[in-house]
Amino acid sequence: MIVSINQNWVDAEVEHTIYLKKIIHNFLHSQYSICGPKTPAYYFVREARKLIISHTLSDISSSITILNTHTRRLGTQKKRLLTELKKIFNYDKFISKHGAWNAYALCKKSKTRICPYCNHAYAFTIECKRGAFRPTLDHFFLKDQYPHLALTLYNLVPSCATCNSSLKGEENFYQTPHLNPLFDHEVITFQLFSTGDPSGLLDDISLNLQNVKLAAIAPTRCVKSQNSLRTFIVNERYELLLMEAVDFFVAKVNYEEAKVNTQIGLQFSEASQLRFDRTQHNKYLLGKMFADIYDTF
Incomplete structure (x- = not known):
C-alpha cells in the first residue's frame, strides 16, 4: 500500500449495509423452517453476522477467527461450510450488474481515483451507453479462503488489475500481514x-x-x-x-x-x-x- 484511502467507502456505507443485512436476513430466515440440526453455515452466520457487516478491522479479523473455529470443529466437513458461504455471499452475482445495488453502483461511490497499492494506475468508474469499466475490487482477505467476507464493504479495495491479479494473486494477507489501504496510515x-x-x-x-x-x-x-x-x-x-x-x-x-x-x-x-x-x-x-x-x- 502506497496511499491510504480510509474514507473511501463513507458514501456507500448505508446502501451496502442494507444490501448485506438483507442477504444475511434472508439466509437465516430460510433456515427457520428446518427441523433438527441446520446447515453448518447457519450456525456460523448467526454467530458472526454483526462482524460480517462491520466497518472495523478488528471485527472483520474476529470473524475470521470464528470461521477458523468452526472449520476446525467440522473437520472433514469444513468444505461444506465454505461452499455454503460462497453461495450465500455470492460475489459473482454482485459483479454481474444484477439488481440496483451491485459492483458498479458501489464503485461509483468510491472516492479514490488511483490504485492505493501502487499509486501509478487509475481506479475510477465509467458507465455509459458505449461501454463501462470499473476498478477491480481486491478482497484484502481472500474470498476463497474467507467466503463470508466476499461482500464485506471494508474488505473490498478498489485497485488495478496488475496489483490485484498479477501480483497479489492468492497471497493470504491474514496470515502474512500487509498494509491495508482502508485502515492503515501511509508509512512507505x-x-x-x-x-x-x-x-x-x-x-x-x-x-x-x-x-x-x-x-x-x-x-x-x-x-x-x-x-x-x-x-x-x-x-x-x-x-x-x-x-x-x-x-x-x-x-x-x-x-x-x-x-x-x-x-x-x-x-x-x-x-x-x-x-x-x-x-x-x-x-x-x-x-x-x-x-x-x-x-x-
Whole structure:
C-alpha cells in the first residue's frame, strides 16, 4: 500500500449495509423452517453476522477467527461450510450488474481515483451507453479462503488489475500481514538521491544521471510495510519512473528559485506551476512520490 484511502467507502456505507443485512436476513430466515440440526453455515452466520457487516478491522479479523473455529470443529466437513458461504455471499452475482445495488453502483461511490497499492494506475468508474469499466475490487482477505467476507464493504479495495491479479494473486494477507489501504496510515516513503555526492543531486541530474536513484523506503520494523514492498514489487516498478521523479524535482527547484527572484515578479501559484497540490496528493498518479520529494524542501 502506497496511499491510504480510509474514507473511501463513507458514501456507500448505508446502501451496502442494507444490501448485506438483507442477504444475511434472508439466509437465516430460510433456515427457520428446518427441523433438527441446520446447515453448518447457519450456525456460523448467526454467530458472526454483526462482524460480517462491520466497518472495523478488528471485527472483520474476529470473524475470521470464528470461521477458523468452526472449520476446525467440522473437520472433514469444513468444505461444506465454505461452499455454503460462497453461495450465500455470492460475489459473482454482485459483479454481474444484477439488481440496483451491485459492483458498479458501489464503485461509483468510491472516492479514490488511483490504485492505493501502487499509486501509478487509475481506479475510477465509467458507465455509459458505449461501454463501462470499473476498478477491480481486491478482497484484502481472500474470498476463497474467507467466503463470508466476499461482500464485506471494508474488505473490498478498489485497485488495478496488475496489483490485484498479477501480483497479489492468492497471497493470504491474514496470515502474512500487509498494509491495508482502508485502515492503515501511509508509512512507505520515496527518496530521490545521488549515489555520488549526496548534496550534488541537482548537478548529477544534469551531468551524471546514472548516479540518480529513486527508492521506496519502509520502516525496518514494520513487517506489514516490508511485505507490501515485496508483494507489489514497488521498488522494481518505481525504478522505471525515475524520470517522472526527476522532472518533478527540477520543477520544484525552478519554482523555489523563481519565488525568491523578485525581478521575475511571480504571479502564478505553486499548484499551477507544479501541476500538483501537496494537500491533495492522494488524488494524483504518483502523488505520494511527488509529496515525499516536495517535503524534502
